[in-house]
Amino acid sequence: MTTLVKYHALGNDYLVADPELGAPAPGATATRALCDRRTGVGADGVLYGPLPGPGADPQGMFQVRVFNADGTECARNANGLRIFARYLREHGRTHQDELTLRTPGGDVRVRLGGSATAACTIDLGSWTHRIATVADGGQVAGDAELVGVPLEIEPGTTVHATAVHNGVPHLVALVDDATTELAARLGPLIVGYARFAERPNAELLTVEDRRTLRVRIWERGVGHTPASGSGACAAACAAHRLGLTDPAVNVVMPGGTVGVEITEDERVLLSGPTSLVGRVTLADEFVPLLRARTPR
Template sequence: MQFVKYHAAGNDYLVYHDTTPFDCSTQAISLVCDRHRGLGSDGILVPLIAQGEMLSVRIFNTDGSEAEKSGNGLRILCRYLWDRGIVAHEPFELATKGGMVHCQVLDNGRRISIAMGKAVFPKTERHSVEIDGMQLHLNPVSMGNPHCVLFVDQATETLARRFGPIIEHLSLFPNRTNVQFVRVIDRRNLMVQIWERGVGFTQSSGTSSCAAAAVSRRLGLVDDQVTVHMPGGQITIELDDENNVLMQGPVCKVGLYSLDKECLAQLDEMF
């Protein structure tokens, strides 16, 4: 089994690069993503490429759950399609479980621009909860997948690891949620730490960047164009008055990986 590995601002994915059907079981995905027993990644992308049909993709988290949408994952898939000559520099569309996105490859594949669709806000846009004696103000928003934005004085990894897994599983979010801890630097810059649903603490996230910027703009904290700074790198977000979100960010190819059948044989020992 072959995979091509890329990272997008430190968020790495394996793209399935084989003709045989991929075992999309929770156990197999978790094993392949395992950084000690498998190839190691933040997730797996399984492109669905059929002649004359819409390009689409399935996106899997490290715990084997399937994500509706991933900004970094989609940028990586665009680069993979460009590397294979399936797309060129002209704009094209991709289908995800979270809706259609409009994509364009820039800078010879090193940057990708994606119109991610609308940020959708619930009727109740803010919730207050007390966790570990702290009063937290939650701002839910959907980018085709669920997000929860919190504004903090200092966005730290410690904070994300402490509260992220608790917020992810709150009853308020029946399908769990991605969590962003956001510090507003100024009207054009945000600092964000991320707890990703089904993954854990992560270096960066495309849809999390979109969510953080969309909520910040809706509250009047930032302008229409925002740079989101994360431990793994930066992503630029543009927003309009109808909550449409345009994301642009980097992609880097890591290499071609071959998974030995002995690796998957571990499944019988582990489960």
């Protein structure tokens, strides 16, 4: 029997695929089948774990891998890892309030709240404003710092761009009026911009005041999401670097509001709620769809 547990963080939804509950091995085929909103369970991504191997122990260190709805792997993220930490505690895998999650993108600390539904905080550590770029001939040219520069993402469309790499790449575009419609138009252009060697996630940012940001998201590997943890952090880091905001801000997204704080030693912390949706037991006729068809 294969059981998945579904959670969301302000509408950014993930399925926990735990080997102990019969989950498939991490991979693109299973992820796409599970995340499909019509023929599967439906989610923005799948969290596979806790995985066996070095680092998996009951002292609060667990391994996990994160996949986007389209089957691509992302090194780490923020909402998914906050959800995974909650899953571990409410399924009796740990009694710790502070966990370390080991991901392909490095170790991340999560502090759980006093109750299951209380806000939990992730420390994403430091970040850079660099992004890998491609030269004219198509080869990777190097790593450019991008802070508040005009970027023509298609002929006639220029955005005010700031790169933020916080475990995954983001491109934050400062706009007068960040709307979901504008994100649906500019997001795919930013994610698909041929000059970036690695596709970034896209965030449209409007600064309301020094402590309030409005953000709209278009994620690589997913598309529209009503909230993003690392995206909210990226927007806060970009706004701060541009001198527009204080170190602690509220980030308002369509799904709701999170708090982001930049510490004096230049780490970024995100706090926000998570919600449990429920458990889904897959039907026997669905399970074969989780495995790639083996070529004859």
